[in-house]
Amino acid sequence: MKRVRRKQLQLRQAIFMISIVVFMGMVWSIYALSSPISGNRITTSAESTVSLNKHMATPQEVSKRYKIVIDAGHGGKDPGAEGASGNLERAYTLALSTKVFDLLQQEPRFEAHRTRTDDTFVKLEDRAQIANDLDADVFVSIHGNTYSDPDVSGTETYYYADESFLFASEVHEQLAEATGFRDRGVKKEGWNVLKLSNNLAILLEMGYLTNPSDEADMLSEMHQNRTAQAIVKGIKKYFVDREG
DSSP states (O other): OHHHHHHHHHHHHHHHHHHHHHHHHHHHHHHHHHHHHHHHHHHHHHHHHHHHHHOOHHHHHHOEEEEEEEEOBTTTTTOBBBBBTTOHHHHHHHHHHHHHHHHHHHHEEEEEESSSSOOOOOHHHHHHHHHHHHTOSSSEEEEEEEETTTOOOOEEEESSGGHHHHHHHHHHHHHHHHHHHHHHEEEEOOHHHTTSSSSSEEEEEEEEEESSSHHHHHHHHHHHHHHHHHHHHHHHHHHHHHHH
């Protein structure tokens, strides 16, 4: 009798152990089946992230880089206007143009160029040709005005091609506010440097060097910084508005 009971107990223990083994096998199978799926999901997500980062362009890469040519009026044997204090236009335009150029270089969407970097004479047709050869988006010529009457004052902007009118207006709006001089408006005029340009082209008359008050402001570092910022702001606003 005892022997029969012992066998029954051993049989139960064997069945219990077999059940545990079967159960563990089922659990392992379920884990093995689910694990690759989970792994694939992780891998797919990672690959998607890497792929997205790889092909995601920065704003600078997405936006077109606009070529801007800054022209410092006169230079070398062409002194330009003589100011009320005896200072020459060629020096003023170079100083201001350099500030504009430096600011443009800080803007990722712009590729800035200059027609002259020192006190050098450059022919009018060569100035326009520099911009044409670069296939520039815009050409901006910077000048200081002159008149026989020293009381005449103000800022004015010129364009020639009708396509340049909106660009001229955008820059002039910023410039007229920054100079603080009388706003003499945007005008159409056939200056050679504008007529020979194949791109948007404007000529800025910042103020009258022959007006003692205008000249004093124009020659100051603070005023040049402010007007340079205004020119760049106008250029930037023109292109940003059209990108949107």
